[in-house]
Amino acid sequence: MKKFRVAIAGASGYAGAELVRLAAAHPAYELTAVTSEKSAGQSVASVFPSLTGVVSHTFEALAPHALAERADAVFLALPHTKSQEPVALCRKAGKLVVDLSADYRLKDVAAYEQWYQTPHAYPQLLQEAVYGLPELHRSAIAKAGLVASPGCYPTAAILQLAPLCKQGWLQPDSIVIDAKSGISGAGRSPALPYHFPEAHESLEPYKIGQHRHIPEIEQELGIVGGRTAAITVAFTPHLVPMNRGILCTAYCRLTKDVSLNELRALYRDFYKGERFIRLFEETMPNPRYIKGSNYCDIGIYQDRRAGWVVTVAAVDNLVKGAAGQAIQAMNLMMGLPEDTGLTAPGSYP
Amino acid sequence: MKKFRVAIAGASGYAGAELVRLAAAHPAYELTAVTSEKSAGQSVASVFPSLTGVVSHTFEALAPHALAERADAVFLALPHTKSQEPVALCRKAGKLVVDLSADYRLKDVAAYEQWYQTPHAYPQLLQEAVYGLPELHRSAIAKAGLVASPGCYPTAAILQLAPLCKQGWLQPDSIVIDAKSGISGAGRSPALPYHFPEAHESLEPYKIGQHRHIPEIEQELGIVGGRTAAITVAFTPHLVPMNRGILCTAYCRLTKDVSLNELRALYRDFYKGERFIRLFEETMPNPRYIKGSNYCDIGIYQDRRAGWVVTVAAVDNLVKGAAGQAIQAMNLMMGLPEDTGLTAPGSYP
Amino acid sequence: MKKFRVAIAGASGYAGAELVRLAAAHPAYELTAVTSEKSAGQSVASVFPSLTGVVSHTFEALAPHALAERADAVFLALPHTKSQEPVALCRKAGKLVVDLSADYRLKDVAAYEQWYQTPHAYPQLLQEAVYGLPELHRSAIAKAGLVASPGCYPTAAILQLAPLCKQGWLQPDSIVIDAKSGISGAGRSPALPYHFPEAHESLEPYKIGQHRHIPEIEQELGIVGGRTAAITVAFTPHLVPMNRGILCTAYCRLTKDVSLNELRALYRDFYKGERFIRLFEETMPNPRYIKGSNYCDIGIYQDRRAGWVVTVAAVDNLVKGAAGQAIQAMNLMMGLPEDTGLTAPGSYP
Amino acid sequence: MKKFRVAIAGASGYAGAELVRLAAAHPAYELTAVTSEKSAGQSVASVFPSLTGVVSHTFEALAPHALAERADAVFLALPHTKSQEPVALCRKAGKLVVDLSADYRLKDVAAYEQWYQTPHAYPQLLQEAVYGLPELHRSAIAKAGLVASPGCYPTAAILQLAPLCKQGWLQPDSIVIDAKSGISGAGRSPALPYHFPEAHESLEPYKIGQHRHIPEIEQELGIVGGRTAAITVAFTPHLVPMNRGILCTAYCRLTKDVSLNELRALYRDFYKGERFIRLFEETMPNPRYIKGSNYCDIGIYQDRRAGWVVTVAAVDNLVKGAAGQAIQAMNLMMGLPEDTGLTAPGSYP
Structure with missing residues (x-):
């Protein structure tokens, strides 16, 4: 090669x-x-x-x-x-x-x-610059000289909501994204909130409604939805006592009555052939299944009683949420198969 | 004594x-x-x-x-x-x-x-039977022969939303409760999801929209709100790799424009004199502050840009979420000071 | 009072x-x-x-x-x-x-x-100054104006070996103490080794043969043994990914052939009436049983095949290993019952 | 291929x-x-x-x-x-x-x-059958039809002591091996000791002097030492709250006075050219550096004051301690380069 x-x-x-x-x-x-x-x-x-x-x-x-x-x-x-x-x-x-x-x-x-x-x-x-989410911007990335690789939270948040946005089924002002990240997401510089005895047996929201990943999520959901309506999300990240992994639980209301089967069919169709998207049904997405791998696992659930759709996505914040996704984009830019160097499955447990 | x-x-x-x-x-x-x-x-x-x-x-x-x-x-x-x-x-x-x-x-x-x-x-x-949340039903508990002690999730969820419900400021169909629990909440019987290597470095939602604590939350929020409108909540519990503690992040829209100061004043007033309610502002509620204690710590935040109020509550699922709250109610039934036997502060770290 | x-x-x-x-x-x-x-x-x-x-x-x-x-x-x-x-x-x-x-x-x-x-x-x-281990120096502490409260590792190491030293059964040059501590033992100042992602899923010895608790252990074992022979210990502390607790596993050879029953009888006799010493047999001492409490749990085991006695001790490094023990000594100095303010059992799980 | x-x-x-x-x-x-x-x-x-x-x-x-x-x-x-x-x-x-x-x-x-x-x-x-530790039995494995792949603890324990045994420097009755394992070493069947709330914030020895890996360790150390004296080890395994990784801390006395430099030179020489052995000096071996990889990291330290040599080894119990080592042996049996399929570095953090 x-x-x-x-x-x-x-x-x-x-x-x-x-x-x-x-x-x-x-x-x-x-x-x-x-x-x-x-x-x-x-x-x-x-x-x-x-x-x-x-x-x-x-x-x-x-x-x-x-x-x-x-x-x-x-x-x-x-x-x-x-x-x-x-x-x-x-x-x-x-x-x-x-x-x-x-x-x-x-x-x-x-x-x-x-x-x-x-x-x-x-x-x-x-x-x-091209926003480096290959599942949404593959051909643009392949032609780009500069790719801006997405943040870890946006990767999960955008991928789990994109099909609903694209389809126009999502009420644009109804989105709540409750995100949880392992502590490696906070970086490698020691500070009190990440000191082991503080972060262990601990669980905390931070920057409620103020996290810098918010405009990225709203920009991309707006683009995929054709900007027919501005998207505004309530976004709360949390620090969870684990090393790696992000789990995003997103809640939204739909513009029309759709069955769970229709929802899942929409996602299967949207992500057909995607090498790094795995759609789960019985099994819940969980960071434990994607450690060290470039997968984004997504599940779609429905709470018909209360009238909400709940989607769940898991990524390894350092792989699909950072380094792996960057290499995935670079592979496209170099004309290589998209998964070159990224084929290792997740380490479990 | x-x-x-x-x-x-x-x-x-x-x-x-x-x-x-x-x-x-x-x-x-x-x-x-x-x-x-x-x-x-x-x-x-x-x-x-x-x-x-x-x-x-x-x-x-x-x-x-x-x-x-x-x-x-x-x-x-x-x-x-x-x-x-x-x-x-x-x-x-x-x-x-x-x-x-x-x-x-x-x-x-x-x-x-x-x-x-x-x-x-x-x-x-x-x-x-009287629902055993002393902060809402103190006098009824004191006269009761039978108290039904609340579930762990409802304790946090109800206490963090009750003031808004009572005041009538809460849009009754807007509530999303994203709840996270330590693994002791799953009980002491071994099973694969709670096997250490499965639950560690792991984070998972379960029973989305189907958890049995939902009707309890809706009943009590309905009562405190005067049943003017039925309350329906989207509720998703998650298992988090820690032993003890529940954190509930609740999102809702208001019926009127209220400032953060007004919101916090409402909570201070509602919980005035409550021995086991602590209202946090700068500090985020976090299970690490309440381990082994009977406190429920509550914070109120506002995302004006996106139009949501976000409340956060933390309890020790085995104390205020179970044994401690049961003793608190029994103290009332016995005519004892409400905090008898419950004065120990949380163990930290 | x-x-x-x-x-x-x-x-x-x-x-x-x-x-x-x-x-x-x-x-x-x-x-x-x-x-x-x-x-x-x-x-x-x-x-x-x-x-x-x-x-x-x-x-x-x-x-x-x-x-x-x-x-x-x-x-x-x-x-x-x-x-x-x-x-x-x-x-x-x-x-x-x-x-x-x-x-x-x-x-x-x-x-x-x-x-x-x-x-x-x-x-x-x-x-x-009196060394503040009440189980060894109770009467001196009661009369003292100044007590030097023991280190966390020495508390466990000394208490688990004192009976053997006192009895003269211990070969003084045979002692290996392999100690393990939760991360709170490293203090509250953030530094890279205690940064959550470094300390989690991690396990590391440090200061092999050089930890400052060594002379304390050797001094006290020498005193309790009547200084008939200088005691020298191999001591290796390890950092373990938990918040609280110390477990010391000590290995030694005996000067005479003694049965496990005789060993355990020796310990029962030595620690008779001690409020904060618990002797375990079937159950292994484990930090999970003493979190937040002032107990020191000790087990004695024998590997007859290989000719070693193995003792195991667990303390909460912040209670019996620090604050609790200090209060225990102060109670004696104040003429109070030794367990005043220290009666809370450990929090579990 | x-x-x-x-x-x-x-x-x-x-x-x-x-x-x-x-x-x-x-x-x-x-x-x-x-x-x-x-x-x-x-x-x-x-x-x-x-x-x-x-x-x-x-x-x-x-x-x-x-x-x-x-x-x-x-x-x-x-x-x-x-x-x-x-x-x-x-x-x-x-x-x-x-x-x-x-x-x-x-x-x-x-x-x-x-x-x-x-x-x-x-x-x-x-x-x-050939004992499948390639570092000791490479040529025999290459010719074998049946290889018995070593246990996880023996892999670490044997590799860290083999050079001293071979050289005849080790006092055969002085060896204490204090071993610590992540919980995946206990297998995937749920049981109370491995139930998350029991194993988390927990640390416990088990099968003191009775673990079935003992005869394996003694057999192989005897063979590498030329059986000039039977080897008997004190061996205590512990369960540590992490998913993967074994750390063995071994203590022994030498038959002669040797400097730390000589000791480290011995190990460098013994393991020269070994693909999966890494010798650490300043850095302590730690499971966090070998997660998912086939490395065995070894450090040699000396406590001259007390007269002990302390060696430390870390392996991933599921890779070098199980699956990786099995593939390493099979590669030799198949005539493939020994590291085929095993080149992935450890995932960190």
Whole structure:
């Protein structure tokens, strides 16, 4: 298989480590550079002992120009607002870029500036960027030079509601998304809420109605629904005492009376042939089934008595919610089979 | 302090063990009998080594008549549908009874028979029973001979929505309750979903729209709201990998425009003087703050952008959600201060 | 009950919070001051929301002279090496002092200075201090003005080996102590090894043969054994993914052939009448049975085939391993029943 | 790559599921049959939803003759004592066999019959079987028809002590092995000790000096040490609240004075070129670094003060401790590169 030279910027967080792990096993990648400001000069294996014997790289400081010379494709897993410029430089150098930050996800510059409290220096590039959810934007991704890889919560939330939006069955002001994430979603920097004795035997909502993933969810559900009505969601994320995994439980009301069989048929049809979508019926989606894999498991349920449809989606926040999805998009950009390097099933238990 | 002779029936489950633990430390109780069909003949300490040196009782089989002779007050923590007759016999013998099963919670016999798939043999006694939520029914409990102690989920769900219902601010068809429970809520009988490797690093909804606690929630919210409109809730419980604790996140729309300050003032007023209700603002309710205690912590938040009010409540499912609340009611029935034996703060971390 | 005015210094860590929790429920304490450098000016309830409605104190900075004026008895839970002077000042003011740091535990000044890399400024006071393990030094504690409360690991390690040492049955160079602790033992300051995703699904030894609790264990086993031979132990602590609890598994060879029955009789005799020691046989000691309680559970087992005796002890590192034991000693110093304020059984599950 | 037809018997436990997961991704395997008595007739994906979309097999009942016809190689993950006959039948049919049970691990029939309380019906086959630890028996495995794959604890215990045994530096009666395992090591059948609320916030030794893995460890350490002295180990396993992973902490005394550098040089030399052994120094071996991978991480430490050498080893009990090691041996038997299908690094965190 032809090899692409690949660089990963911002690889000392959990999503970055997962990118390195998957890249090391990717048959079309030659990993040429791994950057981290914090760990520059240290070997990757000393920071992530799990990768001992797997990669022999040393973290280097990020120098976008130099990086671009050594890579055909670049993944950036930098903090939000820090990715704007490196992305622009890599694109200017003609590299394929997948950005895992939020910096190129929102089409509406004003929304970006409001939710992230930072001006956007590259509004034109923002318009060129493609939102990297292959199940919704496959052909655009395949032609893109820059892909903005979705957030972990939006991946689950959008995929579980897209068929209903597309079909026009969803009452646009009825959506409640109650999301739960394992603690790795909070990143690798120690802080009191993630200190083991605080996070264990613990369960807590945070940023009720204020999480930055909200505009991403509303943008994409609006697009898939043809923007016939603005979508506004109530969104509450929670921290759950587990390492990996997101579960989103979404509640909505429909515009018409539809049976559970019709609902499930809609989803089967919508996701027909999708390599990484699994539709569950008897079995409930549960993060335990997707650890380390790129699947998004979705279930559709109906509470006819109370008049609600309840959908449930599970993803591994570091794979389909981050590194795996980024590679899935890059595979499309490179013209590779979409699941190259992503075929490992989940580890269980 | 005057001592009451107290018996606990069905004490080999987690709620039963918690009743024994709290009863052993209760200054007004003389524990005279502890029953369990499964563990009859074994010492309580051999079944619950945590109680070694605390109680010297031996489990006996349940014989309601004999039990009634040896006790002034009886707690029953039997499985649903198994409590009907023992409760009736204890009441006939004139004992104070708190029943922790669902058998005497629903005022509507038809609803009971539908949700529990069993006829009710004592419909008249059902009418006499008082729903044991002291914050809503204090004076009735104090006069009652039979109290039906609420389920764990309803305790949190009702307490966090009651002020809005009472005030008439709540749109009755807008309520979504996303509930999360630690695994002790599933009881002490081993089964695959609760097997450690299945339940750990795992998170799963169950009985979507079908959980038996739904009619209890709807009944009580209807009562507190003056039944001006029937309440119907979307209710989804989830199993979360922790031992103890329930967190309920409830979403609703209001009938009028109210500020967050007004909402919080409403709650402060409604729960003024309540010994076991704590209203949180900056701090989010979290099971980690109430482990082993009888508190129900409540927070009220507002998502003005999307137009939802979000309330959050946390209880220890085995204390305020079961044993502690039962003792709180019994204290009222015995004419004792309501917090007798329930003053221990939560264990943290 | 007569009230003592009690102050707690250094109360913003986990042991300090546990002291406040237990002190708040202690029938003979009037809590007059709670100090923390880090949290000075904040209410205790804002730092520890579990104590909302339980205590109304505000953290203040530590000023030993002022503190001594407002208290009859002082608990200090300061970091090692920071406790020397405040203890000396409180003692000079004639207060009853229980120090939870290591500063007054080691009788040998040279050993202290070697293991803690700090000179000791109060060597005479060190000689007056009594090691606060009531099961070994009850009468000395009752007469003491200063008690040095044992470390969490030493509590379990010493109590499980003391009978064998006293009896002279233990080969002094054969002892291996493999200790395991929940993460609260590492304190409340966030750091990478205790970050939830690092500590969960994780298990790790640390400070092999170098932990500062080693000289404490060797000192006390030497004393109880009559110093006939110096005791040297191999000691390896491990971090285990749970919040609370220590389990010590100790291996040793005996100087003579003794049956398991004789071993267990020795322990029963040694610990006869001890309120907080429970001897287990069929049941294995396990932290799950002692959470929140002051018990130390001990089991004695024999591997005759391989020629080893194996003892197992479990304590709650924050109660019998810290705050509870400190109160137990203070009760003796105050002339109170030894279990005053410590009667709560463990919370289970 | 040439494909071998592969069958897996007893695949409804955790080790079996892991075999299916790894086999599905193995480039030289065509998975032809998967058996389970308990789940016969059900699809693998319905029993293990994590394998949905990965394998399309249905569990069948075990019929060794029929199985042998459809496979070139057979893995058996049956309960101990149930594997004797199926193994013999598969061998008679000329198939390559790796048995994951204990039935062919002990060379001494009497020892087998004593520890497993069952007669051995195939003592001759027992002599032909090769103990499947490639690091010690690589060439014998490559020529073998039947390999007995080691237990999870022995894998860690033997690998961490083998260099010292071989070198003759180890005092044969000084060995203490304190082993800790995640709960998946207890299998997939629900029972009270593994019920989540019992196993969580819990830590417990079991079968002290009586675990069936003891004779395996003593046999192999005796062989590698040249049987110059019988090896007897004190062995205590513990259950730790995590899903996967074993950590063994071994203590021993040496026959001569050796520096830490010499010890580490010995290990580097002994394990030179080993694909799946990683020697750690600063970093402690920890199950978190090997989840899902076939590595055994080993660290050597010295407590010169007390005169002990402490070695620490970590394996994933389901991979290097079961399914991965079985495939590693089968790769040798098939003439494939030893790491075929086993190159995935561990998932972290």
